Amino acid sequence: MKSNKPSKHREREFGVPVPGEILEQERWSQTALKKIPDGHIDWQQLFGRQAPIVLELGCGNGRYMLASAMWRPEMDHLATDILPVVIRYATRRGNQRGYKNLRFGVIGGRELLSEHVAPGSITEIHVYHPQPFYDQRDIGKRLITPEFLALVHRSLVPGGKFVLQTDNPGYWRYMQQIVSLFFEFQEQRGPWPDSPRGRTRREIIALREELPVFRGWGTSRVDLSSEEAIRLAEQLPPPVFNADRRLQALDALERE
Numbered sequence: 001m002k003s004n005k006p007s008k009h010r011e012r013e014f015g016v017p018v019p020g021e022i023l024e025q026e027r028w029s030q031t032a033l034k035k036i037p038d039g040h041i042d043w044q045q046l047f048g049r050q051a052p053i054v055l056e057l058g059c060g061n062g063r064y065m066l067a068s069a070m071w072r073p074e075m076d077h078l079a080t081d082i083l084p085v086v087i088r089y090a091t092r093r094g095n096q097r098g099y100k101n102l103r104f105g106v107i108g109g110r111e112l113l114s115e116h117v118a119p120g121s122i123t124e125i126h127v128y129h130p131q132p133f134y135d136q137r138d139i140g141k142r143l144i145t146p147e148f149l150a151l152v153h154r155s156l157v158p159g160g161k162f163v164l165q166t167d168n169p170g171y172w173r174y175m176q177q178i179v180s181l182f183f184e185f186q187e188q189r190g191p192w193p194d195s196p197r198g199r200t201r202r203e204i205i206a207l208r209e210e211l212p213v214f215r216g217w218g219t220s221r222v223d224l225s226s227e228e229a230i231r232l233a234e235q236l237p238p239p240v241f242n243a244d245r246r247l248q249a250l251d252a253l254e255r256e
């Protein structure tokens with residue numbers, strides 16, 4: 001008979017189970033990509049096989065990639081963030097679950113795509129709740145810019161998928177203005193069917209606070225070459241918007 005008792009092998013955050021189950025230590029894996037190799041990453045060498053590649057940029061504690069790696073063993077996954085501490089959490093969980101199709105590394109999303117990813121090589125790129133940066137002096141740190149979208153466009157295989165999500169209305173309005181110039185983009189109404197309580201830690205927090213969450217996905221425009229995408233990016237506005245400081249209060253919950 002199935003027990004309803006919580007298992008010591010299952011973890012939760014904010015009451016929502018963390019995907020996957022903690023294995024006995026002898027079955028743990030090594031998901032840390034301790035040093036990003038110089039030049040383009042050789043995916044076959046990294047994962048020991050040839051498989052479609054999924055990237056997540058600004059992955060925080062890695063919840064979505066833990067789920068995706070479990071649900072889609074036929075895909076290989078790399079998730080990165082600029083904060084070593086969140087990558088340590090993510091790596092520990094990935095290791096404990098024994099995933100071999102998942103790596104975590106410390107590097108900015110822009111640097112990863114511009115320096116370490118060969119054009120036309122990635123099947124999916126996911127960005128959930130990019131930091132809005134509330135202080136006007138930090139506008140230059142915002143990840144979603146026209147140049148970044150041109151890099152995502154360049155990195156994806158033909159028909160590759162770009163997934164984008166935020167709970168920041170100002171950021172979303174900015175994204176809506178420019179994303180569909182690079183991608184055949186559509187909004188996802190309501191939570192992703194695979195994660196009704198949230199794909200990521202920040203989404204879970206936003207849903208608990210009953211904030212609107214804006215989600216969308218698209219495929220690269222095939223009528224736009226990489227060169228045209230770069231030229232287009234040069235003509236588009238930078239991410240200047242009011243990030244609404246009231247939302248900053250939620251960041252403290254994220255760090256708990």
Ligand SMILES: C[S@@+](CC[C@H](N)C(=O)[O-])C[C@H]1O[C@@H](n2cnc3c(N)ncnc32)[C@H](O)[C@@H]1O
Nearest residue numbers: 058059060081082108109128129131200201202
């Ligand atoms: C609001 S948190 C969201 C984390 C996670 N995606 C989620 O939804 O729970 C934003 C994350 O982006 C990271 N970040 C900020 N700028 C970045 C950049 N340029 N490249 C990669 N990650 C970045 C931050 O360190 C932080 O972990």
